[in-house]
Amino acid sequence: MAAHRRSDSRLHYFQSRQSRSSSINVPNAPLRPTLGEYVMSFYMGTPPIKRWAIIDSGSSLLWVQCEPCVECYEMNQPLFDPSRSVTFDKVTCSNIFCEVEYTASCKPNTNVCIFKETFGDGAVTEGDAAYEAFILEDTNGPNITLESIIFGCGHEITGAYDEDEAGLVGLSRDPYSFVRQIGALKFSYCLVPFYYLKTWSKILFGKQAQLTGNFTQMLKVKGQEEFYHVSLDGISVGNNRLPIKEGLFHANEKGEGGFIVDSGTTYTLLFKEGLDALISALDDEIFLDPAEDPYGRLHLCYYVNSINDFEVTPDITFHFTGADVVLPKIGTYTEVDRGIYCLAMKPTTDVSILGNLAQQNRIVGYDLDKELVAFAKADCTKF
CATH class of the missing domain: 2.40.70.10 (Acid Proteases)
Incomplete structure (x- = not known):
């Protein structure tokens, strides 16, 4: 079962760019359970394509499965095709991200920055580091477009993932996690029990985050x-x-x-x-x-x-x-x-x-x- 394998692998998985202004009006995003994980929705690229990806407070970089796929797991969402997005741009080796981020390195004989994340059970995600536009949807207000977010465009992914999971949304304290890149120095979530597979809750960012109790x-x-x-x-x-x-x-x-x-x-x-x-x-x-x-x-x-x-x-x-x-x-x-x-x-x-x-x-x-x-x-x- 994927949940068991991922729980075991997390044991071995568990360090600059300044944050954007913490006053940015970042909205909430829909959140729902899958089999052992929770996924949030967002749009990425221009024209935008909808993704559902695992929220992971123990990971840094946001990554999704991308075309061309050398080795990927099956999912019920189409692969993200960077060639169809006018806002996609690869990160170069001279970018500070490629120098300081522990998952990043320069691809030999190129000027392309690549990323590689390895899990304790042998699962690996690797591909190109890139800039892209992301949109978070808010049922209570206007959607917010977030320009030039660095993410991982994964071309080789092995591991235990569910077909409803297009990738991971890293929410750690790392400077290049999604939450840090969008300048949301606060966030909160409420996880519905897994047997409510068709019930959505929310993940709240920035000023909307609820810190109580x-x-x-x-x-x-x-x-x-x-x-x-x-x-x-x-x-x-x-x-x-x-x-x-x-x-x-x-x-x-x-x-x-x-x-x-x-x-x-x-x-x-x-x-x-x-x-x-x-x-x-x-x-x-x-x-x-x-x-x-x-x-x-x-x-x-x-x-x-x-x-x-x-x-x-x-x-x-x-x-x-x-x-x-x-x-x-x-x-x-x-x-x-x-x-x-x-x-x-x-x-x-x-x-x-x-x-x-x-x-x-x-x-x-x-x-x-x-x-x-x-x-x-x-x-x-x-x-």
Whole structure:
């Protein structure tokens, strides 16, 4: 399953151009779930063509699949053809982007800047770096055209992607992420549960972003400055704090470990010591009929009629510095087979990650200026 492969690969995936004016009136964009991911819509090129691409707060550059395609995955959107756009222009090797961006390099014997992103499971996206015009649509106001955004025109893509995904929209703190290039120093999203495949919510940029609820500070971790690291200080089941060692989820001085909030990872990944303690505590408190994941991927599984059966189980609270966040039951347990639900968390020996399942029905806001991440409970189907 793509969600499992992408969650595992994110472990290994997780550093100047000045931002545009932060006063730019950037609108919202439609957002909907696919199989394990969330995609936002936008238009690109002149004449414009509509795209749906994964929102990924753990990636930098926006990229889409392009003609000519040497190796691409199948999708239900036509490939972007740069030869048909009058606003498409390749980035040259002398551009500062090609000198400082860690995914970029100069193509040998040419003046063309290329990009290459490699994932831990061997998936690779590579192609030309280019300028293009993008349009974000806003149902509450006029569309906004964003000129000369640097993006990746991918010609060779391998990896686990869904047919509804034309590429990735990088939302990290990197200077060349989409959110930084458009000058939106704030953004927020509300993720509807995955079984609402036909229900849209929104991703909000700039002044429209909603930052409310509980706030925790972003951290800058050595070698991982672009990611949204936060300090997870502990975990509780019900009113009981888990007996895990202090600093288990904190990065060390070498930049190893830590805890990242990431919209591009499906499952929450926890250091094995912490996950084992969580599973043990839940197993003592949950009195549902135990089951096993028939695919052997997840642990702590139960036979239930629906996700609503977990409402009688104790809450899981993540204690971030300054913010206690109760995980939604709808994103804490996931159906792996008919009538079998499992804890939607996996062990890691590397960085820990708050995946998008655990962010469902929450407004998650990012303030890149004040370096804050906010969490607020919400019904995202009404967002």
